[in-house]
Amino acid sequence: MKNAIPLIWRRIPERYALMGTVCENCKTEYFPKRMFCAKCRRKGRVVEKQMPDEGKIFSFSEVHVAPTGHESEAPYFLAIIELKNGVRLMSQIVDSEKEKIKFGSPVKMMFRKITEDDHDGTIAYGYKFKVV
Amino acid sequence: MVVGIVGYGTYIPKMRIKVEEIANVWGKDAARVSEGLGIKEKAVGAIDEDSATIAVEAARRAVKSAKISAKDINAIFVGSESKPYAVKPTATIVGAAINSSPHFTAADFEFACKAGTAAIQSCMGMASSNMIKYGLAIGADTAQGRPNDALEFSAGSGGAAFIIGKENLIAEIEGTYSFTTDTPDFWRRQHANYPKHGGRFTAEPAYFKHVMAGAKGMMERMGTSAKDYDYFVPHQPNGKFPVRVAKMLGFEHSKIVPGLITPFIGNTYSGSSIIGLSSVLDVAKPGERVLVVSYGSGAGSDAFSIKITKEISEKGRRQEVAVFDQIKEKHYVNYAVYAKHRRKLKED
Ligand SMILES: [Zn+2]
Numbered sequence: 237m238k239n240a241i242p243l244i245w246r247r248i249p250e251r252y253a254l255m256g257t258v259c260e261n262c263k264t265e266y267f268p269k270r271m272f273c274a275k276c277r278r279k280g281r282v283v284e285k286q287m288p289d290e291g292k293i294f295s296f297s298e299v300h301v302a303p304t305g306h307e308s309e310a311p312y313f314l315a316i317i318e319l320k321n322g323v324r325l326m327s328q329i330v331d332s333e334k335e336k337i338k339f340g341s342p343v344k345m346m347f348r349k350i351t352e353d354d355h356d357g358t359i360a361y362g363y364k365f366k367v368v
Numbered sequence: 369m370v371v372g373i374v375g376y377g378t379y380i381p382k383m384r385i386k387v388e389e390i391a392n393v394w395g396k397d398a399a400r401v402s403e404g405l406g407i408k409e410k411a412v413g414a415i416d417e418d419s420a421t422i423a424v425e426a427a428r429r430a431v432k433s434a435k436i437s438a439k440d441i442n443a444i445f446v447g448s449e450s451k452p453y454a455v456k457p458t459a460t461i462v463g464a465a466i467n468s469s470p471h472f473t474a475a476d477f478e479f480a481c482k483a484g485t486a487a488i489q490s491c492m493g494m495a496s497s498n499m500i501k502y503g504l505a506i507g508a509d510t511a512q513g514r515p516n517d518a519l520e521f522s523a524g525s526g527g528a529a530f531i532i533g534k535e536n537l538i539a540e541i542e543g544t545y546s547f548t549t550d551t552p553d554f555w556r557r558q559h560a561n562y563p564k565h566g567g568r569f570t571a572e573p574a575y576f577k578h579v580m581a582g583a584k585g586m587m588e589r590m591g592t593s594a595k596d597y598d599y600f601v602p603h604q605p606n607g608k609f610p611v612r613v614a615k616m617l618g619f620e621h622s623k624i625v626p627g628l629i630t631p632f633i634g635n636t637y638s639g640s641s642i643i644g645l646s647s648v649l650d651v652a653k654p655g656e657r658v659l660v661v662s663y664g665s666g667a668g669s670d671a672f673s674i675k676i677t678k679e680i681s682e683k684g685r686r687q688e689v690a691v692f693d694q695i696k697e698k699h700y701v702n703y704a705v706y707a708k709h710r711r712k713l714k715e716d
Pocket residue numbers: 259260261262263264273274275276277280281
């Protein structure tokens with residue numbers, strides 16, 4: 237699977253630095269970012285905001301058969317992470333012993349390679365999480 | 369002009385392989401290889417780690433210890449000999465990942481194992497001349513050795529990052545001195561997967577000559593001698609050379625121990641001497657002095673005379689997890705898992 241360069245490029249602030257948005261009117265935080273507040277509609281004032289880099293495991297599963305391009309990484313854990321501000325996102329869990337990967341385990345953001353095009357293509361970097 | 373270290377951070381991947389495990393695979397006398405190199409085990413980056421991810425992790429920790437906003441960083445230089453892209457600067461990836469502003473100059477540096485210290489020198493010059501407020505200098509590598517080559521036993525992964533500036537210094541860099549010659553002790557041609565080296569030629573005319581000249585030249589210019597320093601941190605291609613060069617220069621063994629990290633994580637190339645320096649910053653007290661001498665094949669050395677300030681005792685100015693605590697956080701892998709993660713199975 238080839239990385240779509242414009243898509244990767246657009247998602248750099250989100251994937252590298254957990255950049256999302258917040259509505260200054262009702263304080264609702266959005267990740268991935270949304271430029272329109274669903275609660276306040278036209279009254280919303282949405283600006284960029286970095287999400288917290290810590291949270292906990294909300295749910296998880298072990299992946300034995302990985303999708304194309306990730307075969308050599310299996311087996312690995314995928315989890316829904318709940319960040320400290322309540323925002324949820326999906327992420328691979330790295331550098332964590334199997335016994336420590338539980339509901340509610342505290343996690344911290346790490347910077348890792350996400351996908352890589354063959355030998356001569358681009359590399360997509362971004363967040364993964366580690367149990368602390 | 370006072371210039372120095374405002375913050376620092378290191379990152380060491382969690383995976384380790386024992387030198388004995390590698391030796392056993394190649395039918396070598398495991399204990400003898402490990403003892404000969406003075407290396408027990410080495411740190412290995414996972415399949416999704418490269419010198420850019422290591423640089424980013426170290427940089428994030430350095431920004432934290434500096435207690436500055438990444439928006440005030442006006443220069444980012446990354447030294448590495450294992451860049452993920454041959455063309456596309458790692459420094460751009462670091463800038464985006466630490467959420468800096470786009471108002472910074474950037475470049476990747478290359479000088480074998482001393483590219484990281486060359487980056488520190490550039491930041492010192494730019495900060496001193498007020499071209500920048502803060503500079504971020506990084507040395508990071510996922511060093512590779514050809515299977516069964518002597519380098520495979522020592523080449524490790526890791527990196528360190530430094531915020532260089534003129535205010536809120538945790539350590540003042542009193543002076544720097546470099547010594548450079550054209551010496552073909554170690555090289556990698558374009559498109560070659562692994563470096564080559566001149567075997568025994570790497571010791572006397574290369575490492576020892578340049579580290580000695582760097583250290584002596586620095587002390588001569590500072591009017592100091594070995595007794596004026598509390599710590600000595602030379603480049604560490606293995607666990608033996610730094611011990612020998614310290615002795616040759618008249619440093620007591622106890623002065624190199626706090627910064628001697630290669631026995632536990634291998635030679636992290638651009639990261640080597642500066643992870644050693646970070647380890648000293650983890651424990652050093654105000655007023656203490658450190659002599660650092662990096663070495664890069666090809667060949668050259670950069671020496672730094674450093675004095676710790678009282679600021680280092682303030683809360684949160686040392687990195688959160690000390691180097692020796694990062695060394696303890698590990699999990700061992702066998703050769704097969706190591707080969708998979710370092711992609712040795714596909715190459716050659
Ligand atoms: Zn709103």
